[in-house]
Amino acid sequence: MNRIDLEGRVVVITGGARGIGYAVAQRALESGGSVALWDVDADRLARSERELSERGKVSSVVVELTSESSVADATATTVQRHGGIHVLINCAGITGGNGKTWELEPEVWRRVIDVNLIGPYLTSRAIVPVMLKQGYGRIVNIASVAGKEGNPNASHYSASKAGLIGLTKSLGKELATSNILVNAVTPAAAKTEIFDSMAQEHIDYMLSKIPMNRFLLPEEAASLILWLSSEDCAFSTGAVFDLSGGRATY
Structure with a gap:
C-alpha cells in the first residue's frame, strides 16, 4: 500500500464513525494526518x-449535519482543537429505504x-472560509453511481447524489x-451498515449491475479518496x- 502524504494536515470526515468514513480515517492517520470525526451517533x-x-x-464532534448552527459549532471546535482544517471529506449519508417514487x-x-x-x-459553507484563510484546501464529496444513473426504487437517494455531483x-x-x-x-455499493436499511432485492439488483461481480471494499474507496485529499492531486x-467496478465508465 502506497503511503499518501498528509503530514501536518487536519482532515474532517463526516460520517467518520463507521463504514467508508471509518476506513478513510484509518488511512488518513496512517498517512500522517490528524483526524476530526463528525457524526450524529x-x-x-x-x-x-x-x-x-x-x-x-x-x-x-457530535454534529447534526442538517443544522447550520451545529455545523458552525463543529467547525469552530475543530479549528480550536487542531489549529485549522485542510481537508473536508463529506462521507455521511443515508439511503432512506426503498420504494417507488410515488409511494x-x-x-x-x-x-x-x-x-x-x-x-x-x-x-x-462553514469550512471553505477557513481554507481560504489558509490558502489551501481539499474537499472530497462521496456521491454515488446512483447519482449518475438513477437507481429504481431509490429516487430520493439518486437525486440527492446527483445534486451532490452538481x-x-x-x-x-x-x-x-x-x-x-x-x-x-x-x-458502487460497499457492503457496510448502510445495507441494513435496504431491501435484499435492491442489494441483489445493485450487485447484478457491477461487471466485477462484487461490492466495493471500504479500504479501496479510502485509497482514492485520500489521494484526492492530498497535494498529489x-x-x-x-x-x-x-x-463502480465497471458499472459506469464515464
Whole structure:
C-alpha cells in the first residue's frame, strides 16, 4: 500500500464513525494526518475515537449535519482543537429505504435530501472560509453511481447524489484559482451498515449491475479518496472519479 502524504494536515470526515468514513480515517492517520470525526451517533463516535486514537491524533464532534448552527459549532471546535482544517471529506449519508417514487413519503424524501445534499452544502459553507484563510484546501464529496444513473426504487437517494455531483462541479469552478480543489467519487455499493436499511432485492439488483461481480471494499474507496485529499492531486477540480467496478465508465 502506497503511503499518501498528509503530514501536518487536519482532515474532517463526516460520517467518520463507521463504514467508508471509518476506513478513510484509518488511512488518513496512517498517512500522517490528524483526524476530526463528525457524526450524529455519540456512542459509536466515542468508540471509533478510542479505537482510532491508537493510530494518531483523533478528535470527535457530535454534529447534526442538517443544522447550520451545529455545523458552525463543529467547525469552530475543530479549528480550536487542531489549529485549522485542510481537508473536508463529506462521507455521511443515508439511503432512506426503498420504494417507488410515488409511494415514498415526502418526509423521507426530504430527510434524504437534507442529509445527503444540504449537509455537504452546510459543511462546505462553514469550512471553505477557513481554507481560504489558509490558502489551501481539499474537499472530497462521496456521491454515488446512483447519482449518475438513477437507481429504481431509490429516487430520493439518486437525486440527492446527483445534486451532490452538481454541487461539486459548481464549487470546484468557484474555487479553482484558490488552491482549494473540490472533487467527488461515485462508488458502487460497499457492503457496510448502510445495507441494513435496504431491501435484499435492491442489494441483489445493485450487485447484478457491477461487471466485477462484487461490492466495493471500504479500504479501496479510502485509497482514492485520500489521494484526492492530498497535494498529489494538483490539477483536478470539479471532477467526478468513478469507483463502480465497471458499472459506469464515464
